[in-house]
Amino acid sequence: MKKVLIGIGGLLALAILALVVKFFVLSPVVRAAPDVHAPTSAEAIARGKYLADHVAQCTTCHSTVDEKVPGDVVVEAKRGAGRMYPKEAGFPGNIRALNLTPDKETGIGSWTDGEVLRAMREGIGRDGRALFPLMPYQNFANLTDEDALAIIAYLRSLPAIKNDPGPATQIDFPVSMFIRAAPKPVEAPPPPPPADPVGRGLWLIQMESCGMCHDTMDSRHQPIEGKHLAGGQEFKIAAGTVYASNITSDKSTGIGAYTDEELLKVLNEGVTKNGRPLYLMPWAALKGLTDDDKRAIVAALRTIPPVNNTVPASAIR
Ligand code: HEC
Ligand code: HEC
Structure with missing residues (x-):
């Protein structure tokens, strides 16, 4: 019995040591700030x-x-x-x-x-x-x-x-x-964004961090695999409680049934298909995108695999 306990104690000590090494000794991975100069033109x-x-x-x-x-x-x-x-x-x-x-x-x-x-x-x-x-x-x-x-x-x-x-x-x-x-040095120069509309739209969706709000998350606030942009996150804001919409191409619970013009209206005017104003959704910034970039986002959204996920209705006070 004693031996077993010592064994368990030893394993626990090892596990703690491993955690300390992983998260405190080996992390974060930091390199010196690079010697770069921003242009002024x-x-x-x-x-x-x-x-x-x-x-x-x-x-x-x-x-x-x-x-x-x-x-x-x-x-x-x-x-x-x-x-x-x-x-x-x-x-x-x-x-x-x-x-x-x-x-x-x-x-x-x-x-x-x-x-x-x-x-x-x-x-x-x-x-x-x-x-x-x-x-x-x-x-x-x-x-x-x-x-x-x-x-x-x-x-x-x-x-x-x-x-x-x-x-x-x-x-x-x-x-x-x-x-x-999580942090990692960026040592190789990142490639330029793709030029075709869908590729550019997917790049924009990443840069705009749409997924940070629209991905379905688990209880530890990590995106659930296979539920990219499927919605459901709850946010309590001054105006009430809002839920991020499912913006996958699912026809009944996502935006699959929206026309391109209706999606452009979301980005330009911040209203749903039915004309309800959207809260928290940062459309005031998105409406300043070029028309080509907005259309690229719409084209890219069409390629997001449909996920059937019903999101509760937002409640604005
Ligand atoms: C989705 C929200 C969000 C966006 C978009 C965002 N930031 Fe941040 N940023 C934060 C938050 C929150 C922190 C604080 C993180 C912390 O202190 O741990 C932060 C931290 C930083 C810091 C470090 C400040 C410090 O305290 O050391 C810099 C610099 C920064 N952001 C620059 C930028 C730049 C430049 C952009 C655009 C390319 C940007 N951020 C876009 C939310 C954002
Ligand atoms: C800061 C969080 C946040 C970010 C970032 C964000 N959204 Fe939203 N979005 C929301 C919320 C919350 C709603 C629902 C608001 C409501 O119900 O009032 C919403 C609603 C929408 C809707 C309306 C769907 C419907 O139900 O009619 C679309 C389309 C949409 N977002 C697309 C996007 C796209 C594309 C991006 C990235 C370019 C994006 N969103 C970025 C939070 C966000």
Whole structure:
């Protein structure tokens, strides 16, 4: 009996040691911030603005939005100046999406371009910590150097706003441990996005992080395999409780029965087929996409395999 207990104790100690090694010694995988310099041309800034405001949505997540109006509409005077994602809203801790304007104290004014690039694509904070993956760095790992540096060029061109949205990020255990294993250096240059509409649309869907809200998640908030974009996540916001729609091509529970024009209306006006305004869905940013990019998203949505999944109706107060 004693031997068995010692055996179990030994195994437990080994298991704990393995966890410590995996999550604390070997993680996060951090490399020095690369020595890069963002361009300063008007052309690069314009390209970065399109990407940051409408494609990668940097300035949707990193800005205060008015939750009472539909569309995740950014408070324009504070564009890019940071936002808190508090524990009360269901996050595993208090998460601060930093002020991305060039203010030296509260923003990224004193960061190097390489530090911003590393945070964006590799998920590493300035101090070497692993970022909470609500920051979609795993998606941004697919941004080319040119696109990523254009985004930084645009951020550098924003008016510096002195604004600290709240205290530094504090993630609860054990989530704080698990997230340490996710960051990966981006060493080979990511390829440019495909040029054909469906390929570009799939790239846009990844950059827009549609799946972060529309994927069906398990109880640990991990996407369930085979349920990409099948909806059902619940969000409690100031305006009520909303559920992310099933946007697979299923005809009865997804958007398979929507016409292209109806889908374009979602992206342009933020209303369902029946004309109901959509909350949380960031259409205010999406409507700024070019017509070609919107049509590419629609074409790509048509290729998402149908998943039959009925989502509860959103309840707006
Ligand atoms: C879906 C929401 C979301 C999007 C989109 C997003 N971010 Fe973030 N970002 C966050 C959150 C939340 C954090 C805080 C993570 C943490 O502190 O662990 C963060 C952290 C960061 C950090 C690190 C700040 C620090 O405290 O060290 C940088 C830099 C950053 N984001 C830049 C960007 C850029 C550039 C883009 C667009 C390419 C972008 N983000 C898009 C949510 C987002
Ligand atoms: C921040 C979370 C979030 C992101 C990111 C997001 N959505 Fe949504 N979306 C929602 C929510 C929530 C709803 C339902 C809102 C409601 O019921 O008021 C919705 C509704 C929709 C609808 C309407 C379907 C219907 O029921 O009529 C479509 C289409 C859609 N989203 C497509 C997309 C696409 C495509 C992307 C990426 C380009 C995207 N969404 C990104 C949260 C999000």
